[in-house]
Amino acid sequence: MYIMKRTYIFPRVVRLLVSHAVITILFLTGLLFFIHTEHFGDMIVRIMIAEHILTLTLFYYRIFKPVKEMNRAFVAFSEGYTMQDIFNQRFEINAEHDAMIQRVNQILDKTEMFKMSKRQAEYLALQNQINPHFLYNTLEGIRSEALIGGMDSVAEMAEALAKFFRYTISNLKTMVTVEDELNNVRNYCLIQQYRFGNKIQLKIEYDDGDEEIIRNSKMPKLILQPIVENSIRHGIEPLIGQGSIVIRLQIVSGKLHIFISDNGIGMANDALLELNQKLKKTFPAVEESEQSGGIAMVNVNNRIKLLFGDEYGLHFYSTPQLGTDVEILLPVNESKAG
Amino acid sequence: MKREVLRLENVTIENKGIVYLDDFSLTIVEGEIIGMIGTNHHGLDELIRLICDNISLKFGRVYFNEKVVNTYLWDTRVTNKVFLIDQKSRLVPDLTVSDNIFVLRKGFKKYVINRKMLNQQVNQTMQELGLKIDPNLLVSQLNSFERCTVELIRAVLTGSNLILLREINEVLSSSELSDFFDMIRYYRKQGISFLYIANHHEEVFQICTRFALVEDGRIVKFLFQDEMNEQHITPFVKPIENLEKKRRIHNSPVLELQDIRTEYMNGISCKVYAGECLTFLDCNNMLIQDLVSLFKSDQIEFEGSIIKDGKTVQSKKDFRNLSEDLIVIPENPIKNMLFSELTYLENLSFLVDQKIHKSLMKRSIYKSIEKEYIKEIGEDLKVSYIDQMSPQSLYTLIYYKALLYNPEVVCIVQPFLGADMYLRVHIAKLINRLKQEGIAVIILTIHVTDVLAVSDELYLVENGRLSQEDKIKENKSVKENYYRYRFEEKLKKNK
Numbered sequence: 001m002y003i004m005k006r007t008y009i010f011p012r013v014v015r016l017l018v019s020h021a022v023i024t025i026l027f028l029t030g031l032l033f034f035i036h037t038e039h040f041g042d043m044i045v046r047i048m049i050a051e052h053i054l055t056l057t058l059f060y061y062r063i064f065k066p067v068k069e070m071n072r073a074f075v076a077f078s079e080g081y082t083m084q085d086i087f088n089q090r091f092e093i094n095a096e097h098d099a100m101i102q103r104v105n106q107i108l109d110k111t112e113m114f115k116m117s118k119r120q121a122e123y124l125a126l127q128n129q130i131n132p133h134f135l136y137n138t139l140e141g142i143r144s145e146a147l148i149g150g151m152d153s154v155a156e157m158a159e160a161l162a163k164f165f166r167y168t169i170s171n172l173k174t175m176v177t178v179e180d181e182l183n184n185v186r187n188y189c190l191i192q193q194y195r196f197g198n199k200i201q202l203k204i205e206y207d208d209g210d211e212e213i214i215r216n217s218k219m220p221k222l223i224l225q226p227i228v229e230n231s232i233r234h235g236i237e238p239l240i241g242q243g244s245i246v247i248r249l250q251i252v253s254g255k256l257h258i259f260i261s262d263n264g265i266g267m268a269n270d271a272l273l274e275l276n277q278k279l280k281k282t283f284p285a286v287e288e289s290e291q292s293g294g295i296a297m298v299n300v301n302n303r304i305k306l307l308f309g310d311e312y313g314l315h316f317y318s319t320p321q322l323g324t325d326v327e328i329l330l331p332v333n334e335s336k337a338g
Numbered sequence: 339m340k341r342e343v344l345r346l347e348n349v350t351i352e353n354k355g356i357v358y359l360d361d362f363s364l365t366i367v368e369g370e371i372i373g374m375i376g377t378n379h380h381g382l383d384e385l386i387r388l389i390c391d392n393i394s395l396k397f398g399r400v401y402f403n404e405k406v407v408n409t410y411l412w413d414t415r416v417t418n419k420v421f422l423i424d425q426k427s428r429l430v431p432d433l434t435v436s437d438n439i440f441v442l443r444k445g446f447k448k449y450v451i452n453r454k455m456l457n458q459q460v461n462q463t464m465q466e467l468g469l470k471i472d473p474n475l476l477v478s479q480l481n482s483f484e485r486c487t488v489e490l491i492r493a494v495l496t497g498s499n500l501i502l503l504r505e506i507n508e509v510l511s512s513s514e515l516s517d518f519f520d521m522i523r524y525y526r527k528q529g530i531s532f533l534y535i536a537n538h539h540e541e542v543f544q545i546c547t548r549f550a551l552v553e554d555g556r557i558v559k560f561l562f563q564d565e566m567n568e569q570h571i572t573p574f575v576k577p578i579e580n581l582e583k584k585r586r587i588h589n590s591p592v593l594e595l596q597d598i599r600t601e602y603m604n605g606i607s608c609k610v611y612a613g614e615c616l617t618f619l620d621c622n623n624m625l626i627q628d629l630v631s632l633f634k635s636d637q638i639e640f641e642g643s644i645i646k647d648g649k650t651v652q653s654k655k656d657f658r659n660l661s662e663d664l665i666v667i668p669e670n671p672i673k674n675m676l677f678s679e680l681t682y683l684e685n686l687s688f689l690v691d692q693k694i695h696k697s698l699m700k701r702s703i704y705k706s707i708e709k710e711y712i713k714e715i716g717e718d719l720k721v722s723y724i725d726q727m728s729p730q731s732l733y734t735l736i737y738y739k740a741l742l743y744n745p746e747v748v749c750i751v752q753p754f755l756g757a758d759m760y761l762r763v764h765i766a767k768l769i770n771r772l773k774q775e776g777i778a779v780i781i782l783t784i785h786v787t788d789v790l791a792v793s794d795e796l797y798l799v800e801n802g803r804l805s806q807e808d809k810i811k812e813n814k815s816v817k818e819n820y821y822r823y824r825f826e827e828k829l830k831k832n833k
Contacts, residue, residue: 065412069411072410072411072412073411076397076410081397085411089411090411090412207340210340213339248562250340250367251340252339252340252341252342252365252367253339253340253341253342253404254339255342259560259562276361280348280361311347311399315348315361315363317557317558317559317560319558319559319573319574321573322559322573322574325559325560
């Protein structure tokens, strides 16, 4: 992270103005005394011009440029491109302004914590409504009956469904291992295969030598499955012919890069640009997302950005009729894990 | 765990309302070779300037060796330790190889230069690479391959861990490119990363570990090693379709070369027919200069005979006639064939005055030309200043200039050099237009890519000598198989 020691601009302005005023008054006074002295008068005027140039230069580098830098961060924040930059600036107006900004940061964090807990509560409510043990027992019952009746595929399907619900509803951890997430994706694809047959092929590739570290790394729960679901629903389902999903995982300099590629029908260019534009921003209007679709992807992206910062998240690459690639960037084994 | 050398994070570069890079994200890992082609060249210059010099961003961040070196928040003006090797030399021509490698680099503070030691180090590096370049040789005496090699060694010895290669395939022949790729693989194993920007995926696929396709300043597709094949890339590229071939109308050739021998040509013989295209694929980058000199009737000593319209070219008058009936479109014709101070129409008519032997042309001739070509060329014909025109329009001007002159033979040197995907398709159509008018076309190239679509015959020249068994007859499937065979063979060898 590039957080630096903060410098305040207002004291700089005061110092510069005061010193400039004092110097100007001194020279003007001097000029009054030596106005009739040809040699000294000229020299004082020259020094004053030099002092003005120096003041302007200092003003440009020490005040104007830092304010410009701050302004860029404010613009990026107001347009929704970044959440962190205004809190991690090199310059602030003064200590009070800095304190206010940090307070806003805390409030935002609390709001987000509130949202997260709200979501957690929603999970719990859903859990109570469904009564998972009843559901699992029923699914186990279906599985036993199917095995006795020689219907292996029904038994497998019931088992996969039970596993899927157990992971989605009962596992209340926010962070899970990559291995768990991948198992959930495998399970989800298995369920989908009962619907689509062999139309969906799932392939998982790890980068050479890093498989063990990748498997044991922690990541937020339910990141991969919504993306795979999206690939199947919007990419592979309308596709005529064999569909494939490839998940590639790689660790580079403490960051987990996940590529999810499908060979589905892809996205129109305008839809792709709109989606990537939404993903660049941390707080898109929820109503807007709900209306224009892609809410699952925006939510997944928001979760990642809120948990780890602006530099992480999703990015889509897609070509109509040729498929879609989703790049997910996450930190590896962050302290927030668990 | 792999180490990140360069990371571009959501980079957007905009200048005067034009977006050059749009939400561009790319990570280059230690020891990785990223191949990159652009369907158009939009944004690639800015990408290189960004990586080398950290130009201003509208949004995003650039990390080099895991540190932020550029951000949209402030201008850093820091240059990264990245080397660019492209068609233009960055070496000092009047200094020796060893001086260029060691003395000119930053941090070299010795007042007394121990030449023996420097040469020893250069020789040692050359030995590791299996090369023989004299360290005392002046850079101006080096050929393109040696120049690129010296730049590569200089980059490595300076400690750069990211090297950008841009369209080097345009200056290196197939065999030289293959040798250069071997060196890249050697340095890749030592942890040096490369970003190779080219115009043809065929060349990039041979060497890269990951591939990115760029369009309008955005990455539209990444391909991983197992996906680097024709099946995956074909939907994205705009191919030059095999253009319709006409049957040979005339049995007698318009031009024939019989056993031509010069310093670099060793018994070259060929026949060129009206409305057909013959291509010389020069594997060693030796032949082109001599053949162009021969066609331009420059002072070049040669043995053998040139037969035009059934008569041997012998006297000065014959050579003058030959040069009148044969025009050469050189490499980079936009730079070498057009005059920016002339209008489009004046440029188009430029060669006609030679044909009608009048230094000043009447206004009526211009009007007549305008009337004839306005339908094909369109409103471009009325443009007064050609500087701001697109490469596509300028290539149209160049080829229609040749068409208007109506020679018997047009010799084109590396017609697809430096052209992006769309421009290549356009150039192929223009070459076909020449053929349709019954003009014989000779293409001199060092790369097989693209030329097959317009060629009726291909001559493979190795060390100035024709490889008889590789002479390819007019046959679509033979051409395709030949090409695929060569491509797959290279891939197999490299893997």
